[in-house]
Every structure is written in C-alpha cells, then in structure tokens.
C-alpha cells in the first residue's frame with residue numbers, strides 16, 4: 001500500500017483536482033484506491049458526487065470502522081465513457097468536523113495506526129489536504145510515503161510550496177524517532193500553466209533549476225477544468241479527447257509507474 005499526500009499551503013493550486021483525478025485514473029487503470037478527504041471544505045468528496053458524512057472525524061475521533069466510513073464511488077461518476085473501470089475507488093469524506101480532529105486527539109500516530117488496517121486491502125491511499133497547516137497535517141505526514149506538490153507558476157503558490165517543503169523537513173526528526181524513512185517528493189506539478197506568459201516561463205525554469213526531474217510536465221490553463229468541476233466529474237469523463245484529459249493521464253501514468 002502506497003500513501004500519497006497532495007500538499008501546498010496555498011489554496012486553489014490544484015490539490016483537490018489532482019487528488020480526485022489521480023485517484024479516479026488509477027482506479028480506472030485497475031488499482032484499489034482510497035481518497036481520504038482531509039480538508040474541512042470536503043471538495044474532494046463532493047467533486048466525486050458523494051455525501052460529506054460520515055467522515056474522517058468519525059474514523060479518527062469516534063473510532064468508527066473503515067467499513068462504516070468508506071463510500072464506494074459509483075463508476076458512472078468517474079469512468080471514461082465506454083471504457084471498463086478495472087479497479088475500485090472509495091472516498092473517506094470530510095466535513096466541518098474535520099477542523100476539530102487536532103483538538104480531539106493527542107496521538108500524532110493516529111493516522112498511521114488506522115491506515116495499517118488497510119495493508120493488503122488497498123493499493124493506494126491519496127490524501128487531499130487543506131492549505132492551512134494543522135496537527136492533522138502532522139499526523140498525515142507520519143503516515144505518508146510520498147508527496148505530490150501541485151503549484152501555480154506564480155509567487156504566492158511558489159511561496160506555499162516552499163513553506164510546505166520546510167514543514168516536511170521540520171517533521172523529519174519526528175519520523176526518524178518512530179523509525180520512519182524520509183518522505184519522498186514524488187513530484188512538483190505546475191498547474192494552470194500559460195505558455196504565453198513570460199512570468200510562468202521564468203518560474204517554471206526556476207523550478208526546474210532547483211528541483212530538476214522532480215518537476216513534471218505542466219498542466220495548461222484550460223476552461224474544460226471549470227466545466228468538469230461544475231458537473232462534478234473528471235475531465236477524462238466529460239471530455240476524454242481534450243488536451244486537459246491528455247495532460248492529466250500523463251500524471252496518472254507517472255504516479256502508477258512510481259508505485260508499481
């Protein structure tokens with residue numbers, strides 16, 4: 001089981017978009033996937049057409065069983081039209097109660113401990129996170145193998161990226177204490193990229209200079225993303241032949257390659 005977390009301490013950069021598309025894409029490809037929505041807004045949950053309750057709070061604070069909080073996402077909500085879904089996709093929803101999780105549990109290893117119940121039951125767990133760091137993030141860090149950082153090629157998103165990377169490093173000594181390896185940076189994914197914008201070009205170049213191969217192919221700024229979000233379906237469901245779908249499949253395949 002591989003645990004991947006989507007992080008950037010800036011909102012609106014594409015964490016939820018990538019969490020839901022990578023999760024749905026890997027399920028289409030044949031993997032058993034759980035998306036854990038850890039943002040009180042619950043946008044990953046509703047993006048897949050699911051209800052916000054019961055949620056992560058029930059799992060971590062009320063000690064609910066996985067079977068009572070896991071919602072299986074109907075294939076029709078995320079499939080590529082006329083293509084069989086080979087795997088399975090579940091969501092653990094989030095709602096405003098998620099905000100209170102850090103106040104209600106003092107066990108920093110709670111996420112890691114609960115996820116150990118899923119070993120050999122699922123292939124991938126994907127965490128969608130909120131931009132504001134919290135003790136829930138710290139607990140998720142303890143359970144994470146790899147991080148994917150979506151970022152826009154603009155100042156505030158890049159600042160959010162830097163802050164997120166610093167927090168990852170700050171938590172490493174705690175991981176070491178518990179005998180956990182360093183978290184792998186799986187990739188930095190430029191989102192809403194405009195080739196014609198000099199600032200975007202410059203910032204992408206700067207990212208590549210600093211992080212080399214870790215910087216993945218950018219996903220262009222395209223209106224179909226907004227349309228897909230409006231009907232709460234992935235872009236490869238709404239517009240399977242679109243450039244956006246093509247670009248996001250490359251991300252899905254790269255994640256698949258990294259974990260299998």
Ligand SMILES: Nc1ncnc2c1ncn2[C@@H]1O[C@H](COP(=O)(O)OP(=O)(O)O)[C@@H](O)[C@H]1O
Pocket residue numbers: 010011012013014015016017018043191192193219220221222223225226229
């Ligand atoms: N490549 C893109 N082009 C245009 N809009 C995008 C693109 N990627 C994401 N979006 C839109 O940006 C908005 C914010 O994305 P979201 O994934 O919710 O960010 P976050 O979870 O980091 O706050 C959403 O409405 C989404 O549809």
Ligand SMILES: [Mg+2]
Pocket residue numbers: 012015016017039043128129
């Ligand atoms: Mg989000």
